[in-house]
Amino acid sequence: MLTPLAVTSKPVTFVEQGLYEVHEKVYPRSVTGVYATWRWLMVWLTQTLFYGLCWLPWNGRQAVLFDLTARKFYIFGLAFWPQDIIYLAVLLIISAYSLFLFTAVGGRLWCGYACPQTVYTEIFLWIERKIEGNRAARIKLDANAMSPRKLLLRVAKYSAWGLLALWTGFTFVGYFTPIKMLWVSVWSFSLGPWEIFWIIFYGAFTYLFAGHLREQVCKYMCPYARFQGVMFDPDTLTITYDATRGEPRGSHKKGEAYKAQGKGDCVDCSICVQVCPTGIDIRKGLQYECIGCAACIDACDQVMEKMGTPKGLIRYSTEHAIAAQWGWKEIIRHIVRPRVLVYTAILWTIIAAFIWGIATKSALRVDVIRDRAVLAREVEGGLIENVYRLHVMNASEAAHRYAITVSGLPEINMIGERIIELPPAGDRTFMVQVRVPPDSGKRGSNVIYFEVKAMADETTVIREKAAFIQP
Amino acid sequence: MQNILSVLWPSFLVAGIAEGIFFTLIDPRELYLFGEPVHFSSLATYSIGFFCFWAICAASSMATCYLLRTAQEFKGADQET
Numbered sequence: 001m002l003t004p005l006a007v008t009s010k011p012v013t014f015v016e017q018g019l020y021e022v023h024e025k026v027y028p029r030s031v032t033g034v035y036a037t038w039r040w041l042m043v044w045l046t047q048t049l050f051y052g053l054c055w056l057p058w059n060g061r062q063a064v065l066f067d068l069t070a071r072k073f074y075i076f077g078l079a080f081w082p083q084d085i086i087y088l089a090v091l092l093i094i095s096a097y098s099l100f101l102f103t104a105v106g107g108r109l110w111c112g113y114a115c116p117q118t119v120y121t122e123i124f125l126w127i128e129r130k131i132e133g134n135r136a137a138r139i140k141l142d143a144n145a146m147s148p149r150k151l152l153l154r155v156a157k158y159s160a161w162g163l164l165a166l167w168t169g170f171t172f173v174g175y176f177t178p179i180k181m182l183w184v185s186v187w188s189f190s191l192g193p194w195e196i197f198w199i200i201f202y203g204a205f206t207y208l209f210a211g212h213l214r215e216q217v218c219k220y221m222c223p224y225a226r227f228q229g230v231m232f233d234p235d236t237l238t239i240t241y242d243a244t245r246g247e248p249r250g251s252h253k254k255g256e257a258y259k260a261q262g263k264g265d266c267v268d269c270s271i272c273v274q275v276c277p278t279g280i281d282i283r284k285g286l287q288y289e290c291i292g293c294a295a296c297i298d299a300c301d302q303v304m305e306k307m308g309t310p311k312g313l314i315r316y317s318t319e320h321a322i323a324a325q326w327g328w329k330e331i332i333r334h335i336v337r338p339r340v341l342v343y344t345a346i347l348w349t350i351i352a353a354f355i356w357g358i359a360t361k362s363a364l365r366v367d368v369i370r371d372r373a374v375l376a377r378e379v380e381g382g383l384i385e386n387v388y389r390l391h392v393m394n395a396s397e398a399a400h401r402y403a404i405t406v407s408g409l410p411e412i413n414m415i416g417e418r419i420i421e422l423p424p425a426g427d428r429t430f431m432v433q434v435r436v437p438p439d440s441g442k443r444g445s446n447v448i449y450f451e452v453k454a455m456a457d458e459t460t461v462i463r464e465k466a467a468f469i470q471p
Numbered sequence: 472m473q474n475i476l477s478v479l480w481p482s483f484l485v486a487g488i489a490e491g492i493f494f495t496l497i498d499p500r501e502l503y504l505f506g507e508p509v510h511f512s513s514l515a516t517y518s519i520g521f522f523c524f525w526a527i528c529a530a531s532s533m534a535t536c537y538l539l540r541t542a543q544e545f546k547g548a549d550q551e552t
Contacts (some may be wrong), residue, residue, distance in 0.1 A: 069513040071498060082495050177514075194514045220478055 015323055025142070026215055026279035028125060029135040029271070033298025035112075042113045043122055051167075054174040059397055059424060066176050072427070078358070079395045079425035090354045097350065099224075100213055101343040103231040106316070107238040108292030111225070117217050117326045118291065119212035121277065124161055131157045137275065162203075162212045169203030209308060215278040217289050229288060234319035235334040239294055241272075241283045241314045242322060249283070254307055265309050271316060274298035282314055319372075353358040363396035366452045366462045372433070376469040383413075391429045396423040400452050401455045407432055408448035408466060419455075434468060441470050478536055482528030489524045490517070 056063040058076055065074045073080040078088060102109045111118060132138050132153050144150055173195055174182050185191045191199075209217050218225050232238070246266035252258035266283070273281050275295040280287050282296045300314040321331045371387035379385045394400055401421045406414045416432035434448065446468045454460035499516035502509045509516055 068517055071513075082498075085495050088495075121531070192512070192514065194512075194518050197518065 022278065026277065027135045027138050027274075028277045029274040029299075030129055030297070031275045031295045031298045032284040035294035036298050039113050039118070039122060039293065043119050046114060046116075046119055047123070051171050054171060054179045054309060061425070062178050062180070064175065065178060067178075068176050072425070074425065077397050078361070079393075081365060081393055081427070083367065084361075087354070087357065087361075090350060090357070094347065094350055094354060097343060097347040100231055101340065101347055102195065103228055104233070104236060104339050104343060105469050106292075107232065107236055108228060108290070111218065111228075112292035112294060117209060117222070118277075118293065120206060121214050123164070124210040127160045127164070128157055131160065158211075161207055165203040165207035165211075166199065167203075168206045169201070172202045173198050184394070215289070215291075218278060218290050225288065225291075227271075233337075233339060235331075235337055237316045237318055237331070237335075238286055239282060239290060239292055239297060239314065240286070240317040240319075240322055241266075242312070242317070243283070244322070245284065246313050265304070265307075265313050267303065267307060267424055269303055271299045271303060272358075275299040275385045362460075362462065363394070364400075364402070364452065364454060364460050364462050365393040365395055366393040366450065366464045367393075368450050368464045370469075376471045378438075379435065382438060384438050384440075384470060385433050385435045386431050387431060388450070388466060389429060389431055390450065391427065392420060392422065392453075393425060393427040394425060396460075397424050399423050399426075400457075400460075403453050403455055404432070405451045405453075406432075406448060408449065409446055412436050412442055412448065436468070436470070438470075441468065443470050474536055478529055478532040482525055482532045485528045486521060486524035489528070490521045493524070494520065 001076055043159070053064050054062065058074070063074070063076050067074065071082055073084075099110055124227060128138065132141055141150060141153065170186070171179070176193060176198075182191070182195065184362075185195070196301055213221075244275075245264060247264045248262065249266035249268040250258075250263045252261075252263055266386050270401060272283070273279070273296075275284070275298070277295065278289045278291060280289045282290065294316070297312075297314050297316070301311040304311045306311055318326075318331055318334065320326065320334065324330075326334075367390070369389045369391070374385075374387045377385050390404070392402060392404075399422065401419060404414070404418055404420065413435045414432055415435065417430055420428060420430070422428060448466050448468045450464045450466060452462050452464075494517060499509060499511075499513050499520070502516065511519065
């Protein structure tokens, strides 16, 4: 909650050696309001997903698991092998275009509400506030000399941050190693060295970024923050201070006829600066440091309410709207413009293609690789043999028996397994030898076909081309 | 400090991308090290791979940083020593 206006403090000037430059430490003041509520909703939503999804079981396995050892990704009922990389690529393109679209329409919505940097900073700040108190108390505590109380508060804060960071690291690794096994390993002290390493590595970065670097990550490290400006145009909704209404700023009492004295609505309480997580003054106009979190809107609205002036001195608005003093109707009318239409059209086309691709994804995948060690050899009975490695992948949710046949040359014959059985989402690699008489086919490379067919379901069939070398 | 970070941070990002692409296309079990098949666990291969990428990318960033110095800057540095 906002504290009364009377205790408005002077600008804080604790200069600390940041990792990137000498900077003033930002003590964001806590804020409540519509947009803060939205941000907390997003924190809950994203973090319930992140911390919870890895514990969800699905058909006897972890629902979302990127099994690096087996080189297989499970996402609920879908199993992906490295050969399915195209889906991942399309998913990344969809994410990128969504980001472009959201940014063109509503500015840095991603940064303000959903980016992990924002989300974890918000959680770490909450812990800080619970332990060390509000903004004023934290500034005072930092200024004080070390005392038993300060030490206790510091230890408590850093431990709480540390535990959360470790849990985050553990969860992260749990997406790559089955998390239930990982959990058992923790308590039986049998974690592998690399698992321990990655838990600590990820945990340490979470701690450093959310606990200490905070706004510096957005200002100096984030590539998106540097290029998001190109997606803005004069009709993009951004957090805007209405200077025509606010200026000239200056303090005045409630009910005072300040307009007669030539003053604007801004009472210069500086609360919009105090709540800003990046420590900027929004009244100076749109700046690249602004992550679009709307904390200043919430803060200013509360002040305006107390002053009895209309809300929205700082609000979501567009450059055109501020210049021409448009209302919401005009702003919404300008959302539909060529840039937005093009982004939307591209996005929906790719999404449709992606859904179609997933829906028609084959339940069976076969890779045939000629054995590199053996080109062709003569075996008993004068037959010519080529060796192949087959990789059969069952991408369905049921166990299947598959029949394997080979064709393409006269009197072609296959030695090795003709029927294999695979569990749901299972795969196997095995060798087969293919033999033909020496006069079958032409000299050099001949095309042959391997056919793998699910025995219970005649429609699941894959025909793979391979080369047979006749010496 | 700023120089160290501007070397380490972008190379970390690029190494992450390179790691993803490389190991999507190449199975760590099929790699050879000094003529011998790699015998580490998959997790170890991925991790070592990542740090190698990071080191290579950092070396490149470092060279860029080094060459970016203006004539004035390195003349100044010489005078100091």
